Amino acid sequence: MSSEKGSFAPLHDEKPPVAEDPVAPIPHFPSENKGDIKDELNAIETDAGSLEEEKLEESLRLVPKVVRELVSMEDDPTLPTVTFRYFVLSTFFVSLGAVISQIAWFRTTSASYSMFFVQIVSYWLGNLMARVLPSWDVNLGFIKFNLNPGPFSIKEHVLITLAASAGATSNLGEIIVSVKDIFYKEQMHPLAAICLMWATMWTGYSFAAIGRNFLLYDPDLIWPSALMQTALYRTLRSEGHSLEYSKKQIRVFWLVLIGVFFWSFLPEYVFPFTSSLAVLCWFAPHNDTIKFIGSGFGGMGFLNFTLNWSNITSTIMVSPWWTQVISFVAFVTSVWVLIPIVHFTGVWNGNRFPLMSNRLFTSNGTSYPFTKLTDSEGKFDEVAFNELGNVYMSTYNLWGIFFGYATFLSAFVQIFLFGRKKIWATVQHLRQRRSHGFKDRLNVLMSAYDEVPLWWYILLFTCCFTTMLVLIFTQDLYLPWWTYVIGVILGAMTVVPMGFIYAVSAYQVSTGTWNELIYGYMAPGTHPVGSLVYRVVAGQCWYRAQSILLDQKIGHYMKVSPKATFLSQLWGNLLGVPINYAVIRWVIDTKRSYLDGTEKDPLGQWSGQAPQSYLNQGIQYGLVGPTRLFRDEIYGPLRWGFLLGIAAPVLMYLLHKKFPRAKFHLWHSTIFFSCMENFYGYISTGPLSSFIGGFFCMYYFFRYKHATWVKYNYLVGAAADTGLSLTILAIFICFGSAKIIKMPYWWGNDSDSVEKCYGSGN
Numbered sequence: 001m002s003s004e005k006g007s008f009a010p011l012h013d014e015k016p017p018v019a020e021d022p023v024a025p026i027p028h029f030p031s032e033n034k035g036d037i038k039d040e041l042n043a044i045e046t047d048a049g050s051l052e053e054e055k056l057e058e059s060l061r062l063v064p065k066v067v068r069e070l071v072s073m074e075d076d077p078t079l080p081t082v083t084f085r086y087f088v089l090s091t092f093f094v095s096l097g098a099v100i101s102q103i104a105w106f107r108t109t110s111a112s113y114s115m116f117f118v119q120i121v122s123y124w125l126g127n128l129m130a131r132v133l134p135s136w137d138v139n140l141g142f143i144k145f146n147l148n149p150g151p152f153s154i155k156e157h158v159l160i161t162l163a164a165s166a167g168a169t170s171n172l173g174e175i176i177v178s179v180k181d182i183f184y185k186e187q188m189h190p191l192a193a194i195c196l197m198w199a200t201m202w203t204g205y206s207f208a209a210i211g212r213n214f215l216l217y218d219p220d221l222i223w224p225s226a227l228m229q230t231a232l233y234r235t236l237r238s239e240g241h242s243l244e245y246s247k248k249q250i251r252v253f254w255l256v257l258i259g260v261f262f263w264s265f266l267p268e269y270v271f272p273f274t275s276s277l278a279v280l281c282w283f284a285p286h287n288d289t290i291k292f293i294g295s296g297f298g299g300m301g302f303l304n305f306t307l308n309w310s311n312i313t314s315t316i317m318v319s320p321w322w323t324q325v326i327s328f329v330a331f332v333t334s335v336w337v338l339i340p341i342v343h344f345t346g347v348w349n350g351n352r353f354p355l356m357s358n359r360l361f362t363s364n365g366t367s368y369p370f371t372k373l374t375d376s377e378g379k380f381d382e383v384a385f386n387e388l389g390n391v392y393m394s395t396y397n398l399w400g401i402f403f404g405y406a407t408f409l410s411a412f413v414q415i416f417l418f419g420r421k422k423i424w425a426t427v428q429h430l431r432q433r434r435s436h437g438f439k440d441r442l443n444v445l446m447s448a449y450d451e452v453p454l455w456w457y458i459l460l461f462t463c464c465f466t467t468m469l470v471l472i473f474t475q476d477l478y479l480p481w482w483t484y485v486i487g488v489i490l491g492a493m494t495v496v497p498m499g500f501i502y503a504v505s506a507y508q509v510s511t512g513t514w515n516e517l518i519y520g521y522m523a524p525g526t527h528p529v530g531s532l533v534y535r536v537v538a539g540q541c542w543y544r545a546q547s548i549l550l551d552q553k554i555g556h557y558m559k560v561s562p563k564a565t566f567l568s569q570l571w572g573n574l575l576g577v578p579i580n581y582a583v584i585r586w587v588i589d590t591k592r593s594y595l596d597g598t599e600k601d602p603l604g605q606w607s608g609q610a611p612q613s614y615l616n617q618g619i620q621y622g623l624v625g626p627t628r629l630f631r632d633e634i635y636g637p638l639r640w641g642f643l644l645g646i647a648a649p650v651l652m653y654l655l656h657k658k659f660p661r662a663k664f665h666l667w668h669s670t671i672f673f674s675c676m677e678n679f680y681g682y683i684s685t686g687p688l689s690s691f692i693g694g695f696f697c698m699y700y701f702f703r704y705k706h707a708t709w710v711k712y713n714y715l716v717g718a719a720a721d722t723g724l725s726l727t728i729l730a731i732f733i734c735f736g737s738a739k740i741i742k743m744p745y746w747w748g749n750d751s752d753s754v755e756k757c758y759g760s761g762n
Helices: 036-062 065-070 084-106 115-132 154-167 174-184 188-214 223-238 243-263 265-270 279-283 290-295 323-345 382-388 395-432 442-447 454-474 481-506 512-522 527-555 562-593 607-622 633-658 669-679 688-703 706-737
Strands: 136-140 143-148
Touching: 036 136, 036 442, 065 223, 065 706, 084 115, 084 154, 084 174, 084 562, 084 607, 084 706, 115 223, 143 382, 154 223, 154 562, 174 188, 174 527, 174 562, 174 607, 188 481, 188 512, 188 527, 188 562, 223 243, 223 279, 223 527, 223 706, 243 265, 243 706, 279 290, 323 395, 323 669, 323 688, 382 442, 395 481, 395 512, 395 633, 395 669, 442 527, 442 607, 454 481, 481 512, 481 527, 481 669, 512 527, 512 607, 527 562, 527 607, 633 669
Parallel strands: none
Antiparallel strands: 136 143
């Protein structure tokens, strides 16, 4: 049984539940020579014990070293899971996180609602409830439970966090609801909006069934983010370490959390100057060229540093070093190389439109009046389009589309070339056994629990599919129903290749541009919102599938029943979505002028960058359509992105075969192209600081101070994210909820430029 802290108990003399190769039966011996028989029996028992030890050692060797260092290899199936404490605490943390995360979606930069904060606070609250609640049996007729079934178990703890991870987030339907309201003044009925959010999110859950056997059980797919949370669980409960060791970890955790909490008030509210240290501007603050090169807010951000953790986040402590190198090289190529070339030469019409803007323009550079392109029924107005002319964008956005085309094709070619053997081995396992056939220690332990039945996923998908069809026919979603069906099919096909990349690199690839293109050819001239609905289904839903699989990997590492994990995820969504909708309404009602571009937020945080970006692509592909769009020669080079997406991974594969020690397989073209697709136009102040931090965390300490890395890396990242999340929440509650309280003007929050990059016009 568990200790008072609910940690895993050792299995004592119990043999591990190995399903295959049982101990051979003892043979029948004749009655004579009983002494010899006894010796032979003892020898057989010794051999059987040795066999079990060998099998155990072999199953441990199949687990990667970094996983063995951070994950317990023992289990206690008797620990309580879904309890009264679980429902109380999961409700609280889901509700809190749904507010914070939905606010963060509208901001330009922010750290997500930290699951580490949930892990820590739920641990202490759970133990508090275990101490103070009476051990009463409650009978409500349809259900019986005990208020306090004993010590707060680690499995309760995990399920609370998984419920929060599923429900305490922004959701996919926000794209549709927000764009309709902000830019077209079309407010969906609250019930329809909430059902839309549930349906799109749970479609992603059903997609997860496709990738489970390929991505979840393979021990070599470590899912770095899952390891980070697992490390914190064990630290909190002093599991596997001495008490003094754990006390040091907790002390460091709290010091970092408190330090980041108080520090973050400076860049986020009191002293915004610290959020973007534009070094070049300090020497020539009134020079336009220096402002363009050095500014991190709307400029290149060259040699620009940040002291704001929201521009860095714990990604630098989770993503493998090779992933961070690729991301930074892509940033340098995009922002420090291509942007100045385009800016100073005007190539690819770079001087016609504001380079660092993500908005749409007419041919003369004025803002495009996109609302005039739709008639009263939301259909494309050909006459208005001929009068206004084609839709144009900055050259920065053009190469983002170019690399977006390359990203999607590259992902499939990449996984075929580098991952086909592993996927085929998994298929062979599935053919040999009813369930997955991996024999590592973790999978052996998890074989004691029933898997989630496939029909659960099928039923969930059927309900979501039906709901979406009803909404398409009854609400103004502007989407032909048959395109929705195609979007579902293409989205399901994407789960495994994109999930494979995420499982090994902690990097989530974007495919939105590709999906918009497909929709544009299928249904040109439809309302932009219809394009976004398709995008959510064909692309965003598999993003949700990846996050669900990530949480299920955490459950796998912590030996939690797959059924309990799955139901906890559904419970979190059931609670979180209505709260998401309420926050969307609050943000739009109070920040509309910033979000729609009527006014400019001086800190650049309420820029409406996310909804504006989605709207732009909806207009280009759904409303105008790629056929009309590509008539203009400015869009001609974009088609070469398809060829690049195929050629690049082939080249890397050939180089890897020719020079296997050069590690060309780590130069992941899909991640590079996806990073090139990122828009850094508003905030380019974080990548350099992130790269430096990542070097120390994931290269120097991982390679040369590995014991320190194991002890503190994930812990410090969790503490920093938690401190930032608490700061954002405190600022929201104290200064931005009931009454807006602005920071008084002083040198550190200059309304003209918090970076002191004024240019010649100021």
